[in-house]
Amino acid sequence: MKTTLLYRIGHANAAHPIRALIGFVAALGILLAASATLGGDTQEDWDVTGTPSQVGIDLLREHVPGAGxxxxxxxxxxxxxxxxxxxxxxxxxxxxxxxxxxxxxxxxxxxxxxxxxxxxxxxxxxxxxxxxxxxxxxxxxxxxxxxxxxxxxxxxxxxxxxAAPIKGHAEIIGITLALLIMVFAFGSVVAAGLPIVTAIAGLVAGSAGVMLLAGVMNVSPTAPMVASMVGLGVGIDYALLVVSRHVEFLRRGHDPVEAAARSVATAGRSATFAATTVLVSLMGLRLAGLPTYSSFGFATAIAVVAMLAATLVVVPALCRLAGRRIVPRKARRTLPATADGVARRMPLTARWAGRVGQRPVVAILLALIVLVTLAAPAAAMRTWPSDSGAQSTELTTRRAHDLLAAEFGPGTNAEVVVVAPSAETDRDQLRSALRDIARVPGVTAVAPVTESPDGAIEIAPITIGADPAAAATGDVLSGIRDRLPDGAILTGETPYYDDISHMLQRRLWLVIGFVVVASVILLTVLFRSVVVPVKAAAMNLLSVAAAYGVITAVFQWGWGLSLLGVDNPVAVSSWVPILVFAILFGLSMDYEVFLLSRIREDWLATGDARASVISGLAKTGRVITTAAAIMVAVFLSFATETDIVMKMLGLGMAVAVFLDATLVRMVLVPATMSLLGRVNWWLPAWLDRILPQVGLEPDLEAGSTEEPTRARRDAHMTPV
Known part of the structure; x- marks a missing residue:
């Protein structure tokens, strides 16, 4: 049998588990020492270069003490x-x-x-x-x-x-729930604890890596929390995938070392490619145009890489040390389970896939109706960077916001200022414009113009009648901007938030375009199909849209909002849509790779399109369901944080993962693949010639880890 690099890594770590673990701990110690010595503290960077409000803020900082x-x-x-x-x-x-x-x-x-x-x-x-x-x-x-x-x-x-520091309880809650879910699913404390230990090791390594990143660039204080949230989820998923494949090889009669090596060569390869899709999505955050998003992307990417490294090193070592105790006690006496290691009773997921495949059109229509219904509220989504008015009444910032609104009017919480460089703005035109601005609907007062101490700029504070986050505020600000003379700038905290909101709305489509195109190209290379990647992207977009809809219905419309400890509807935070999309799209591709790698493995072996779907779900259904349940638990645990943005992120990602693992993986995937048959694997001959050869889930039992021959692939991928 030709061995792959991953097979050799898995075999070496399983054959010498103590040495592998000591090496990992030593590397972790070096990383922690380096982060303590060379790492930096988190540092936020909220400057938005190029926006008018930022130019105004910079002028205030330069010419007026205490302003800007x-x-x-x-x-x-x-x-x-x-x-x-x-x-x-x-x-x-x-x-x-x-x-x-x-x-x-x-x-x-x-x-x-x-x-x-x-x-x-x-x-x-x-x-x-x-x-x-x-x-x-x-x-x-x-x-x-x-x-x-x-x-x-x-x-x-x-x-x-x-006012709302991150408590850090979410990781503990998430890990505890994950352990309980895996014990229930696998019936073995050893099998359940192994992915948890691996995820904790990866979490420590990832945290050290983020601190090193903070030594060379500004890293948002919130970025480590987001990185932990995603890293914990994918780390448990990757380890769970490898452990499940390891148990499968044990059931086939392989000894623990060989089973661990094969599980890394197969499931470890799927985890590697799944991590690659997550990294591609995270890099899309750089296109958002804000330094904060870049730090989110890099920090989370470090966490994902750390989790993958822990999966490839720690999991096979611990699998070897666990031996056959990783299999539930009742099943140990019957190893291997059958001659070919496959349970005689068809799993529930396989039976489900068979039923869905019998009526694929009905299944597709029902799933689409649910997803589109959930996504519908997203059409009315209104975004605004979360301010004190969106937070819990437990916080002093919210109580101050309410007192100001009640005693002075809601516009008191808004900071709106006109800044006019004296050398660039005609003074008479400025005063005439301010008189016009005073008559703009929603403007309640315009203060007299004052000069900066150095005479370089003129300043006119404006009072508006609406809360900064109110829907009417954007129209008021637009009315003010339309009346400003050349050289004058509208700035202050509220126009700054307005500029950010509009910029992120425009950039969202750029991020979506990049992530979707890059992911489709990557999946085309991995699965050597045009239909499968496009279909996967469309389904992932549906699940993300449904998450947007749920976020809008809960937070903006107030449906069930009290269950999250929030007392009044609020606009969706401008920070959320891009961050949710980039993270969720990558995580959805995780499950796509897990499932389709096994479907494609069976397709290449049999050429039976419908049977390969049933077989793939039979082999991965429990793993994907368990992994998704863990991910949902982890994300919901982050919704317990006080900060409203963390609540939105936690709920949105939990909903999307739940929909992805149920309606998408269990309904849309088997239904569409059964309906399309061999067309799923269609690839133009010219594209087949230029694409690099990348093997997924090699057929170790056949004696080779290489891809099938060109003739065999062509025979299977000819559409009918």
Missing amino acids: NAFARIVVHSGDGTVPASEIDRLRDRLGETDHVATVSDARYSADRDTAVVTVGYDVPVTDRSIMGNADGLEKAVAPTIGDGLQVEMNGSVPETA
Whole structure:
């Protein structure tokens, strides 16, 4: 038998398991030492180069102390009378002594003077490590005011980065649920624990790799959490796939070393190609145009690679050490199960595939109706970068947001400023334009124009009547922009969010196009078919669209929102659609590779299109179902985080994986493949000649790991 590289890796690690594990731990130790020495701290980068609002923010930073940088609003409320002016004066003095505070505004009082708001400006951007996620200075300054019996709440960029820290409970919840699911599915604690141990090892390696990445580029503080979420899911999946194939080879009568080597050569190869599809999707994040997305893509890619490495090294070593204990106790006495290692009773998934194949058109129509119905709300999706108004009422930022809206009007939470460079803007035109802007529906006030201390720019704050995240706000901002003279710029936090929202809406289609095309090309090479990759891309797009629809219905329309601990409907975060698409499309391709590799293996051996689908589902149905259940559990555990964006990501990805493993893999795939028959594997002769030869799931029992001969492939792939 000709051996592949993966077979040799699996055999070496299984033959010398202690040496393999010691080597992995040593490599992990070196990686951890390197990350401690050369790694960096996470650093957010929210600058959006090229947008008008960013140009305005840069002008403010350059010419006005405390403007354009981090800020905080301190809201003081008295429940039984007016807020004493003396108390506010003492508070302002304490705020002025806080690190990096450049300006403290005069207090603005509500009409009944039971509420006062003070705005604090900093001399550094909110992404500066010394203040991002750190509201200790503000909390120390307001503590005496709270002690005097007044309610004090805070929002603005600094408190919002510190209000909802990631708790880190999700990984523990996800791992616990994954262990329970696998024990139930496989009936063996050893078989269930092995993928968990592997995933934990990969998680540690991936975390160290992300810290090394932070030493050479800005990595968002949220990126390690997203990387852990995806890495944990795929790590358990890959290990589970290899362990399941290992058990299958044990049942065929192979000794543990040979079974481990063969499982890495087969399932390990599928995991490698599945990881490649995930990496391709993640690289699409770079096209989103934001540095934050690039850091998400690179950090998650590192986590996926770490999980794959752990799967190829740790799994075969642990399989060898586990020996035949990896098989449930009742089944050990009967190894091998049958002469060919295949259970005599046809699995439920195979029987299901047979029934679906008998009425493929009906099955396809029913699945499409469900998916399209779930996706329908996505047509009404409205996006906005999540602000304090979208968060839980448990957070001070949300309470400050509500107090400001109730006492001063919802537009008080919006920061809208016109900035006009003196050398580029005609002063008379600017003042005329501001008079017109004052009459724009939704604008409640335009402040008098002031000059920067150096006279380089003129500034005019604008008050709008709507909440920043309200649907009407975008129209108000457009009306203001249309009336600005040449050289003047609309900026501030709210126009900045508006620019981000519009940019990401445009970039989403670029990301989708790149990821879909790249994935189709990759799958065409892997499966040597034109129909299978296009069909897979279409099905994955359907499951992602359905996830968008569910996110919209839950968060924007409020259906079942209270179950997630959110008290009012909110716009879908602008950060979510691109991130969900890139991650989910790659993960969906994971299951596509797992399933189609076994279907194609049987197709090449028999040439029976319908029987190969049944056989492929029989061999992978339990693995894919279990893997999907684990992935759903992991993602839902992340929906328990306080931050609204993490809730959206967790729910959206859990829904998409569930739909992908049920309606797509168990209905659409067998139905369409049964309907199309041999056409599934059609490949033009000219394309067959130029595509590189890449083997998937080699036929080890036939004595070779090579692809079938050209004549054999052509015989199978001729459409009928």
